[in-house]
Amino acid sequence: MARLLVIGGGRMGEALIGGLVAAGWAAAEELAVVEVDPSRRDELSAAHPGLVVGDQEVPADAALVAVKPGDVAAAAALAGRAGAGRVLSVAAGVTTATLEAALPPGTAVVRAMPNTPALVGVGASAIAAGTAAGPDDLDWAAAVLGAVGQVVRVPEAQLDAVTGLSGSGPAYVFLLAEALIDAGVLNGLPRPASRALAVQTLRGAAALLAETGEEPATLRAQVTSPGGTTAAGLRALEAAGVRAAVLDAVSAAAERSRQLGG
Numbered sequence: 001m002a003r004l005l006v007i008g009g010g011r012m013g014e015a016l017i018g019g020l021v022a023a024g025w026a027a028a029e030e031l032a033v034v035e036v037d038p039s040r041r042d043e044l045s046a047a048h049p050g051l052v053v054g055d056q057e058v059p060a061d062a063a064l065v066a067v068k069p070g071d072v073a074a075a076a077a078l079a080g081r082a083g084a085g086r087v088l089s090v091a092a093g094v095t096t097a098t099l100e101a102a103l104p105p106g107t108a109v110v111r112a113m114p115n116t117p118a119l120v121g122v123g124a125s126a127i128a129a130g131t132a133a134g135p136d137d138l139d140w141a142a143a144v145l146g147a148v149g150q151v152v153r154v155p156e157a158q159l160d161a162v163t164g165l166s167g168s169g170p171a172y173v174f175l176l177a178e179a180l181i182d183a184g185v186l187n188g189l190p191r192p193a194s195r196a197l198a199v200q201t202l203r204g205a206a207a208l209l210a211e212t213g214e215e216p217a218t219l220r221a222q223v224t225s226p227g228g229t230t231a232a233g234l235r236a237l238e239a240a241g242v243r244a245a246v247l248d249a250v251s252a253a254a255e256r257s258r259q260l261g262g
């Protein structure tokens with residue numbers, strides 16, 4: 001019996017699978033995947049030699065539901081047939097109440113919102129327990145997602161905001177990265193050099209935030225020399241309404257998460 005059956009090996013499922021495999025969850029008795037798309041099954045098997053990947057359930061202690069919100073009912077039925085006593089769902093917007101209604105009575109449900117940097121062990125996840133999930137179940141979910149990054153515990157009502165911020169957040173950062181690279185090219189840098197500098201700048205800024213614990217405004221002030229280049233660049237960003245655009249982006253994504261749950 002597998003310890004964990006991952007249902008759905010798409011983009012988020014694979015990010016979690018890849019992170020768990022890298023963390024040592026490689027053996028058949030630890031991890032199995034069920035994926036309906038044959039081409040995805042082939043890709044997963046090629047990327048993770050030895051991983052058990054099939055088109056139907058195998059008996060499992062627990063299931064990780066990583067299908068699109070509209071496919072959650074089918075995935076829950078599959079988790080029930082697998083005999084999973086615990087279900088961890090990462091589906092945006094889908095509430096623990098909806099999951100519990102689709103699962104055998106008494107199934108311990110934990111709803112989570114991870115993000116794709118889980119693939120490289122730097123994920124950010126939040127978790128919330130359903131009515132039948134106790135502290136042990138929440139600890140179990142924290143251990144699974146903790147193998148691929150940081151985990152915070154929040155009331156379920158906050159998970160839509162988490163989705164708008166850190167669930168979707170990598171996409172906002174990638175958009176910024178694209179723009180930075182293009183801007184370097186616009187100003188005469190070769191594209192490979194522009195990419196290397198943009199990526200290292202994002203990495204360095206994130207590391208400064210994480211490691212110094214300083215407020216972003218303090219770190220920004222340290223870059224901004226009086227009458228200098230940064231002040232000129234920041235004025236252009238403020239004039240373009242970047243702050244308001246970020247507030248709107250996170251709020252729009254959180255609202256979409258609420259819609260997906262309804």
Ligand SMILES: NC(=O)C1=CN([C@@H]2O[C@H](COP(=O)(O)OP(=O)(O)OC[C@H]3O[C@@H](n4cnc5c(N)ncnc54)[C@H](OP(=O)(O)O)[C@@H]3O)[C@@H](O)[C@H]2O)C=CC1
Nearest residue numbers: 008010011012034035036037066067068069071074091092
């Ligand atoms: N992508 C992300 O960054 C994040 C996604 N999420 C959540 O993760 C979930 C999956 O998203 P994502 O990975 O992007 O979506 P994908 O469509 O890439 O992956 C879902 C996969 O599950 C397959 N599938 C559908 N139904 C079943 C089933 N009954 N049994 C087994 N496999 C099935 C799909 O096949 P087919 O396409 O043929 O239907 C698809 O390959 C969503 O609910 C999303 O909200 C959460 C956090 C971040």
Ligand SMILES: O=C(O)[C@@H]1CCC=N1
Nearest residue numbers: 092163166167168169
């Ligand atoms: O775009 C989505 O709906 C999913 C949920 C969070 C990130 N990706």
